[in-house]
Amino acid sequence: MKATTRGIDEMNAGVDNCVEAGYRGAFPVRNILDRVGNKWSVMAVLRLGRRTERFRALLRAVDGISQRMLTVTLRGLERDGLVHRDVFDTLPPTVANSLTPTGLSLLTLITALADWAMQHEAAVKAARAEYDRRNG
Amino acid sequence: MKATTRGIDEMNAGVDNCVEAGYRGAFPVRNILDRVGNKWSVMAVLRLGRRTERFRALLRAVDGISQRMLTVTLRGLERDGLVHRDVFDTLPPTVANSLTPTGLSLLTLITALADWAMQHEAAVKAARAEYDRRNG
DNA sequence: TATGCGTGGTTCCCAATAGTAACCACGCTA
DNA sequence: TAGCGTGGTTACTATTGGGAACCACGCATA
Structure with missing residues (x-):
């Protein structure tokens, strides 16, 4: 809670067009990140x-x-053209x-x-602990 | 399917210790990415x-x-110390x-x-179409 | 007066998804 | 003949994602 009410617009003065890149088009980003953000996909990559x-x-x-989740994950990555699957008939x-x-180009970002x-x-752990302490 | 069977170990010759960084410790990475990978979190950030x-x-x-998902998302980001919430009693x-x-430091990566x-x-769309064409 | 709008939520509920356990065939080995 | 290692699939369940509807409050409009 704060008593003052300097407007948000005032706070934003000059901040616009600072991070324009990466927001246009929303959909593709979301669509791709559904796979990228996946826990197992990240681990596999x-x-x-x-x-x-x-x-x-x-x-x-x-x-x-688990075996199934690995299968599912690899199939997804293969479908998106991030993983190549070579089957040898041995x-x-x-x-x-x-x-x-x-996939390699993505690896750079995932590594980052x-x-x-x-x-x-x-820092994140501390923030969580602090938040949980303050609230229920 | 391929007839040849040059071993995978052979394929990996010299590849090790190339991307060491980013894999140690698995758990924290997964833990953090659970939030980072979240569709709405990314959009909000x-x-x-x-x-x-x-x-x-x-x-x-x-x-x-939706209203609920935004609430949930912002709470999560706030809990992790990525978003700051200022309540004015107007x-x-x-x-x-x-x-x-x-949050700002993460923004750089998310933007990337x-x-x-x-x-x-x-490329991903094409790969998906190709994959779906080949399989059912 | 009541109907609606904008503020920032919460509660209820269902559908989708994540994920586990168990099963498959095959050949080799102990 | 019982087990192991290959790479899966199928059936089922737990968890989560997410929409619709509701809340209180004050101001405006009709």
Whole structure:
């Protein structure tokens, strides 16, 4: 609560057209981020950024993911052209999952996000604790 | 399907320790991204990056969001210390929502992601169409 | 007077999605 | 012949996302 009421418009003086980029068109952004923001997709892309890996190896590497969720996740990434799937007809079958060039370009951003998350982890945790203390 | 079976390990020769950063610690990354990846959170942060805005204004600005989802989204962002909420006891009440410094630092990354989404929208759409054509 | 508008929410409820457990076939090995 | 490792699929359930409707308040308009 605050007693003063200097208008919001006043606060915004000169702030406009500061961050124009990235907001036009809303829809595509949302549409893409539905996949990008996905927990497992992020984990899979981060892992595949390190090395080409087959299904079972990914299953062991990505902590906590289930077999089905890995299948679903990889299918989604493949559908979006971010992951390339190479099936070798060996016995037992071998599937090599790797990032496509598009996937690699995204990896850069995801890595940046991961770094941000690690850098601000403490701050976010503190903010949450503080918020929860103040409210129920 | 491919006949050849040059091993995956061979394919990975020298690839390791290329993208080390961003993978250690998995958990915090996932934890943070749960919020970052959220559709509405991203839209709200992008919008608040442009200007401090009150509830109703955001409701109109963020296309397609419902009153409840905006409330939920803003609460989450506030809890994480990304959005600052200023309540003025005017009549009718005025609530000024703005990004905190932490929120601003995240905005940079989100803007980059949004730009990526716009740049690769066509490619992703094409990949999806191609995938759907090949499979059922 | 009552009907509507703008403020910023909350509560109820349902549909979609995330995610688990169990099953499949195949061949090799102990 | 029982188990393991390949890469899945199917059936089911828990959790969440999200819309519609409601709240109080004061001001205006008809």
